[in-house]
Amino acid sequence: MKRARKVFTLSAVALLTLAACGGDDEGGSSSDLPKELGEGEGAVNLVAWAGYVEDGSTDPAVDWVTSFEEETGCEVNVKIGNTSDEMVELMQSGEYDAVSASGDATLRLIAGGDVAPVNTDLIPNYADVFDDLKNKPWNSVDGVAYGVPHGRGANVLAYNSEAGPAPTSIKDMFDPASPWAGQISVYDSPIYIADAAIYLMATQPELGITDPYALDADQFAAAIEALKTQESIVGQYWSLYTDQQASLESGSITLGTSWQVIVNLASANAPAIMATKAEDGATGWSDTWMISSKAKHPNCAYKWLNHIISPQANAGVAEWFGEAPSNSKSCDLTADPNHCSTYHAGETEYWENVYYWTTPTEKCLDGRDAKCIPYTEWVNAWNELRA
Amino acid sequence: MVSGPVLWLVVVYLGSLALLITSAFFRLDDFTGKSTSEWTLANLDEAFTTGAYRTLVVRSVLIAAAATATCIAVALPVAFYISRLARPWAKRGLVVALTIPLWAGYLVKAYALRAIFEPGGANGGGFLNSVFGGSPGFGYTATIVTLAYLWFPYMLLPVYTGFERLPDSLLDASGDLGAGTLRTFRSVIFPLLIPSIAAGSIFTFSLSLGDYITVKVVGGTTQMIGNIIERTLLAPNQPLAAAFTLWPISIMVVYLVVMSRLGAFKNL
Numbered sequence: 001m002k003r004a005r006k007v008f009t010l011s012a013v014a015l016l017t018l019a020a021c022g023g024d025d026e027g028g029s030s031s032d033l034p035k036e037l038g039e040g041e042g043a044v045n046l047v048a049w050a051g052y053v054e055d056g057s058t059d060p061a062v063d064w065v066t067s068f069e070e071e072t073g074c075e076v077n078v079k080i081g082n083t084s085d086e087m088v089e090l091m092q093s094g095e096y097d098a099v100s101a102s103g104d105a106t107l108r109l110i111a112g113g114d115v116a117p118v119n120t121d122l123i124p125n126y127a128d129v130f131d132d133l134k135n136k137p138w139n140s141v142d143g144v145a146y147g148v149p150h151g152r153g154a155n156v157l158a159y160n161s162e163a164g165p166a167p168t169s170i171k172d173m174f175d176p177a178s179p180w181a182g183q184i185s186v187y188d189s190p191i192y193i194a195d196a197a198i199y200l201m202a203t204q205p206e207l208g209i210t211d212p213y214a215l216d217a218d219q220f221a222a223a224i225e226a227l228k229t230q231e232s233i234v235g236q237y238w239s240l241y242t243d244q245q246a247s248l249e250s251g252s253i254t255l256g257t258s259w260q261v262i263v264n265l266a267s268a269n270a271p272a273i274m275a276t277k278a279e280d281g282a283t284g285w286s287d288t289w290m291i292s293s294k295a296k297h298p299n300c301a302y303k304w305l306n307h308i309i310s311p312q313a314n315a316g317v318a319e320w321f322g323e324a325p326s327n328s329k330s331c332d333l334t335a336d337p338n339h340c341s342t343y344h345a346g347e348t349e350y351w352e353n354v355y356y357w358t359t360p361t362e363k364c365l366d367g368r369d370a371k372c373i374p375y376t377e378w379v380n381a382w383n384e385l386r387a
Numbered sequence: 388m389v390s391g392p393v394l395w396l397v398v399v400y401l402g403s404l405a406l407l408i409t410s411a412f413f414r415l416d417d418f419t420g421k422s423t424s425e426w427t428l429a430n431l432d433e434a435f436t437t438g439a440y441r442t443l444v445v446r447s448v449l450i451a452a453a454a455t456a457t458c459i460a461v462a463l464p465v466a467f468y469i470s471r472l473a474r475p476w477a478k479r480g481l482v483v484a485l486t487i488p489l490w491a492g493y494l495v496k497a498y499a500l501r502a503i504f505e506p507g508g509a510n511g512g513g514f515l516n517s518v519f520g521g522s523p524g525f526g527y528t529a530t531i532v533t534l535a536y537l538w539f540p541y542m543l544l545p546v547y548t549g550f551e552r553l554p555d556s557l558l559d560a561s562g563d564l565g566a567g568t569l570r571t572f573r574s575v576i577f578p579l580l581i582p583s584i585a586a587g588s589i590f591t592f593s594l595s596l597g598d599y600i601t602v603k604v605v606g607g608t609t610q611m612i613g614n615i616i617e618r619t620l621l622a623p624n625q626p627l628a629a630a631f632t633l634w635p636i637s638i639m640v641v642y643l644v645v646m647s648r649l650g651a652f653k654n655l
Contacts, residue, residue, distance in 0.1 A: 088420055089623040112419035190622070236525075237608055250513070252506050252525075361418065376417045379622040380433065386610050386618075387443040 033119040037299050043075045044300035047090045047099040049287070050241050051261040051321040052150075052308075053078040062320050064313040072307075074300035082239050083189045084357065085379075091115065094294040097301040100150055102285040103138035104191050104357035104375075110146050115290040117144045123306045128329050130346070138358055139288040147290035148305050151314070153323030153343070154284040154354045155187070155195075156275040158248060158258035158266070167255055170278040174199045174230050178255075181233035185244050185256025188237035190375070190382035191357055194283050195257060196223040196230070198355065202280035211366035212283070213358050220373040224381055237386065248273050260322020275322075281353035285323075318343070408636075411629035420623040430630035440615070444634050447612040450531060450602075451595035457535035458542035458591045459584055466543055467576075470550035482547065486540040496537055497604045504529040504605055525607030533605050534595045541590035549583030550576075582650035589646055596635055 046053055053076060056063035065076050079096065081087035084105040091099050091114045101109055109115045120126040126134075126148055133139075133149035140146055157167050164179055172178050173186070174196070186192060197212035200222055207219050215223060236253055238244035241262050247253035248266040263275040289308055291301045307313055311329035318325035319334050324345040331340035344350035358365065364372040373381075411430050413422040434440060469481045488496065505513025506524035515522035523529060553576065561571040599613025612634055620628035646652075 083621065085618075085621045085623060089621050092421065092623065108418060108420055112421055188618075231608070234608055240603070243603070246501075250505050359418070374417050376415060376622075376624060379619065379624060380627075383615050383618060384437060384439040387437075387439040387615055 033117060034122065034298065034302075035119070037122055037302050040072045040074045040300045040303060041297040042073060042300070043077065044098065044297045044304050045096045046076065046078045046304065047081050047087050047096045048078055049100055049102075049321075050080050050082075052100050052287075052317055054316075054320060059320075062316065064307075064316045068304065068307045068313070072300065072303045074297070074303060076304070082241065084191065085189065088112075088114070091292060094292065096292055097295040097297045098289055098291050098304055100287050101147070101290050102287050102357045104359050106138045106146065106288050106290065107359050108375075109290060110141060113293055115146055116293040116295070117141075117146055118148065118291055118302075118305070120145050120148070122302050123148055123309070125306050125309045125311070125327060128311065128327050129309060130326060130328055132348075133286065133326050136286070138286065138356070147288035148309050149326040150287040150289050150308065151318050151321070151323040151326050152284065152286040152351070152354075152356070153260060153321070154277050154282040156258055156260055156263065156277055156282070158185075158244075158256050158263045158273060158275050160248065160251065160254040160270075160272050161274050162272040163251075163254040166274070166276055168276070168279055170195065170199050170202060170280050170282070172255060173257065173278075174226055176229060176233055178233055180255035183235045183252065183254040184230075184233055185236040185238055185247060185253040185258070186230070186234050187257045188239040188386070190378040191283070192257070193220075193223050193227065193378055193382060194355065194357075196226045198278075198281050198283065199226055211364075212355050213360045214364040214366040214368070214372050215360070216364070216370045216372055220377075220381070224385065227385055231385070261320065264320070264322060281355065284351075284354035284356050286356045315339075318345075407629050407632060410626055411633060413626045415624050415626050422626050430627045431633070433627060434630035434633065440631075440634075443610060443615060444612055444638075446609075447596055447635075448638060450527065450534070450611060451592050453527075453531045454534035454538065454595040455542075455588045455591045457531060458539050458587070459546075461535070461539065462542040462546045462587065463580075466547040466550050470547055470553075482544075485543055488536075489540050493537065493600070494604075497533060497601050500529065500533040500536060501525075501605050504532075525605050526609055527606075529605040529607075530602050530609060533601050534598060535591075537601065538591040538594050541594070542584075542587035545583040545587040546580065549580045553579055582653055585646040585649040585651035589643065589651055592642060593639055596638065 053065060054062045055065035055076065069075055079090060081090060081099075084102050087099055087101060088105050088108050090096060091109055092112065099109070099115070129149055133152070135143060135145060139149060157173070159167050159180075163183070167180070172180060173184060178184070194212035197209050197215055197219065200207055200219070201209045201212070204222065207222055209215065209219050236244070236247055236256070238247070238256070241259065244253065244256060244258060245262050245266045248256070248262070249270045251270075258275065260275055263273055266273040289305050291298065291305065295301050308317065309327050311327050311333050314325045314327040315330035315333040318330060319336065319339050322343070324343040325331065325340070331345060334340065336342070340346065360372060360375045360378055362372055362374045364370050410422060412426055412428070414425040414427040414429070415421070416423050465485070469478055473481055501513070503514040504522055504525060506516065506522050513522060557575055558571060561575045566574065597613055599611055599617050602609055602611045602614065612631065616628050616631045619631060
């Protein structure tokens with residue numbers, strides 16, 4: 001980190017020098033932006049969360065890819081990323097043109113030079129995106145957009161309503177005396193440590209956690225302790241969404257950290273599967289479609305970004321995946337007219353206790369003057385916990 | 388003529404192995420998740436001195452050993468039956484029938500075993516639960532049984548070949564000298580089969596040790612060394628993942644040395 005700080009200081013000095021000498025130079029990144037779009041290249045390779053790129057093969061009624069392919073001639077190839085970590089790894093390969101990145105991946109992708117800044121003038125639908133999603137710390141650097149906001153949601157608690165009463169609190173996931181003990185399903189990713197931090201915010205306020213992604217050494221140790229205690233009541237750690245879906249359907253899992261899309265898929269076969277948001281708060285995501293810096297099909301990628309946030313497609317994704325759309329005009333186009341109110345698309349207070357996934361860094365994200373545990377340590381701790 | 392394949396072996400196989408091992412010595416940039424050009428021993432330290440990982444390695448070796456032992460225990464009587472008791476016309480059919488599962492996809496078989504072991508729950512559970520009223524559920528038992536099922540043909544074929552090679556005269560001599568079936572097996576057949584068993588066990592042991600998908604499908608919360616390598620690689624922390632791979636690599640080197648002492652390579 002010392003080295004990183006040195007690099008930062010050096011580049012700051014370099015920037016100042018540049019600014020002093022040039023004046024009208026906007027810096028390398030924004031002047032490299034494409035000014036206009038050419039013809040499509042015939043294909044586009046995407047990395048996406050399950051449920052974001054549907055061509056009707058999952059459900060014939062759920063299809064916003066075919067119309068795009070017909071309009072633009074860009075054939076869509078999609079690779080499902082199961083975790084943010086996997087998406088970063090896939091994008092580092094340079095084989096893909098665009099990615100639906102969550103906040104715990106975006107900054108890493110920008111810092112690693114794996115994604116390019118985006119000229120939003122070339123994406124007409126960007127104008128209709130909710131203003132409170134534009135130019136956020138996780139999708140822009142110094143006012144330069146690195147992608148277009150796609151939608152946001154909270155990680156829900158999936159439960160089997162035939163197995164007992166509905167869960168209300170995140171304590172049901174962690175308390176050794178939980179009525180669901182032994183049938184609990186946990187997301188198998190280091191970012192899940194943040195869920196333990198939310199549990200501690202509810203049960204041990206004396207630890208003083210304000211941001212579950214900004215944990216100092218003591219708070220981090222307490223979170224790991226909570227996860228170790230939790231281990232004895234966990235029936236499954238899932239990383240493939242189909243595994244959790246299968247366990248929910250078969251009934252061997254009756255409570256779990258989940259996504260609305262998994263609950264939608266599982267409840268089609270097992271109607272008793274339902275979802276709720278924990279009252280004490282939840283982790284969540286605010287996703288951004290980004291374009292690879294090594295994209296082989298940049299024109300098709302731009303066209304895809306414009307298409308996926310168009311009111312029609314955005315409404316389709318939001319409804320299928322179970323999240324709040326990013327395009328303000330989408331709310332009029334959802335099949336369920338109440339979708340935007342169900343998912344609280346415009347309600348600021350609902351999102352107050354949703355903590356969007358982001359990459360923990362040594363410099364505490366909540367701004368306090370302390371040393372926080374960086375993401376690599378999160379990964380090592382999670383590995384040791386699961387070993 | 389020879390140089391082409393040899394070059395391929397050296398460059399593609401040993402070269403990539405060398406790259407893998409070298410990458411374990413680079414430091415990771417915390418934020419971008421890419422390796423830097425700085426040298427460090429921290430990855431090896433993390434991978435080899437952490438108690439939790441040692442337990443994990445021991446557990447993985449025990450699971451692989453148990454799967455191998457299960458394969459041996461089933462392969463011996465089955466191979467004996469095919470080789471010595473079955474009618475000549477039935478032999479070929481039985482060998483084909485027992486190796487046919489190799490044609491089915493890995494995931495198909497793993498998920499089939501998952502359907503068998505599915506523990507009881509709100510919806511009644513899987514095959515064992517609904518037919519026999521109880522299932523060991525997901526965990527060690529299910530993992531070991533599934534691995535043994537997946538790799539069984541690799542043990543059966545060398546053991547069957549071993550039985551075929553046994554000279555009848557030796558078995559007759561053993562009988563003439565008054566040895567019963569068990570004594571003949573212990574003192575004549577088994578020692579002669581050790582190279583075949585060793586050869587088969589190289590497949591079953593190494594494939595089980597490196598497996599990380601079966602344990603995900605039927606292992607419940609159990610983890611093996613492959614799971615940690617996968618998650619670390621995806622983290623992405625390539626250097627530390629490379630350091631972890633040194634565990635199975637060194638275990639397999641030792642295992643191959645021991646097996647070659649037992650004569651495994653004479654039978655391949």
